Amino acid sequence: MRIQFKTSYDHDIRLFPDRHSLIVYGALIALALVLPLLINEFYIGEVTNVLIWAIAGLGLMLLTGQTGQASLGHAAFLAIGCYANTILIEQGLPFVVAFPLAGVITGIVGGIIAIPALRLHGIYLAIATIALSILADDIIVLLEPWTGGVSGKFPDVIRLFGIEIERWTMPVRFYYLVLGVTVICTLFYRNLLRSPLGRAFAAVRDSEVSATAMGVHIARTKATAFGLSCMITGWAGALMGYYAGAFNNETFSLVISITLLMMIVIGGLGSIHGAFFGAVVVAFLPQGLSILKDSVLGSGVAIPGLETGVFGMILILFILFEPMGLYGRWLKIRIWFELFPFARKDMFRRQKSYLKTERLR
């Protein structure tokens, strides 16, 4: 068992809690860098998919995990990022400018949308964002001159400092691009959590009343969280556009929004690890299920809706037995080993809590 001695308040907000974790994450980055030498191009494409989902997951995690606002409309922001990026590049902006700008535009739109949404909480926010997700589909069709409507758009080849990057013909280059964005987003997220703003997010999530008492401006904090979350989501959306190779109004549907929310729940709310664990599950579940189905039923047997059905069942089991998600399970296993003979099952028992209505306040 490793023991961290914290002798100053700065130790609480270090980027890496100790040298051990620095080594672990360093090794992980090194592995990610040499990955194209180890596995073939098909699997590189799959890993790229996981990373893109992880970025999108980080975006939603910032909102749901950190600030406690569940959004079922993040597919709309994926779409905004994707279309903004493509349209900016069509206007002649270089990728280096267009891509960050697409995220910023999405963030600003998200922040503006958040202003009326701030008066809502819990269920109402979820429903408002569902409406957003449905509206996005129709609005893309209505804005046909810019968005291409139903026939959709094809993102151009990326030209970054004179290097051409394309998802199909050179997946390794695209992988490195996505990896770079992932690392930047992860560092951004981690550093945000260390900042006063990040702790204000957590304060708002845990109790709005006590956060107000501590001098946190609730509305401003929530709007900032919404904006930053949408910014990361916008980048993920732009990358998704490149990954898909073509997109139209149906690419970013309500199902994507729901999948995204479920992904971070399966991964573990409020942790960076959770976004990555969840992305792995979401990206590989379809393949895993089809392999399993073929081995049990024989290939060629098609069961429509099997994927979402099994996904739903997995999710129900997670919420019932492991509300902290995969990351929570991982923590429990680690703590069991660290405390070996002294670990007890009841250590993680949840406290009983009783509901008091919010309707009559």
Next chain:
Amino acid sequence: MDGVQLLVSGLANGCVYGLIALGFVLIYKATEAVNFAQGDFMMLGAFVTLGLTNAEYLHLPFWLAAPLSIAIMAGLGYLLDLVILRHLFGQNQTAVVILTIALGFVIRFFAGAIWGHEPQTLESPLALGDVQLAGVVLGLADLAIIIVTVLLTWSLYQFFQRTKLGLAMQAASQNQMAAYFMGIPVKRVQGLIWGLSGATAAVAGILFASKGAIDPNAGLLGIKAFAAAVIGGFGSLPGALAGGLIVGVIEPFAARYLAAGYSQIAPYVLLLAVLVFRPHGLFSQVRTKKV
């Protein structure tokens, strides 16, 4: 006359939304959770009835099958609470939101596996005739929907206002611990409310299926019912009905008088507008607490 016809068919559609919204509101009123699977409950109720009634399945008489399927759905609702939702007792709303969305997926999958993904029609006596009232043609099913919805809303309203159980349900939702101390079996009360909303969903399903075809994706209608419930104000039974009627009436008029593309977004624009200007709905139950 054209407008009246649109209005009447809109009202009949709106009643279906209202019935689904009623299921949301029942659960929200009593457990402060929202059942995002209510639309799928409705679909399941329709398919259970269809499985009991239609010739290629069990071929029971409709008037026997309908109460039977309402009972089955009520039992299913109670069971669901017993097996799954009771474990979430006291957890935050997000957990329940995600759980019920997942539940919707699972229900859709099972319904598709049992009854197939093709649209089917319920062989119901309601699907037969038309009624002519002062020049307006009204399907028998539409008429039945309107009558049943109004009756159901009224009786549920009375149930919450007058009966001991209804009051217990309201008490349990306002403060669980206090309700425990007053001797209300909060958990059983919550199970009963889930059963009640299952029964409501079955009624909505039967009426919806006798109006037209039903397939496993019909549960997505639930999203429009959300709009209805929010517009009416979550937690108010007449509000749910009113919201459903508003959404139902807006739809045919928007389809008629607005350009294509703008018409299907009309209910959601209204939803967002209501959320911005009256976040707790038109018939809100939220009162500012005086200190």
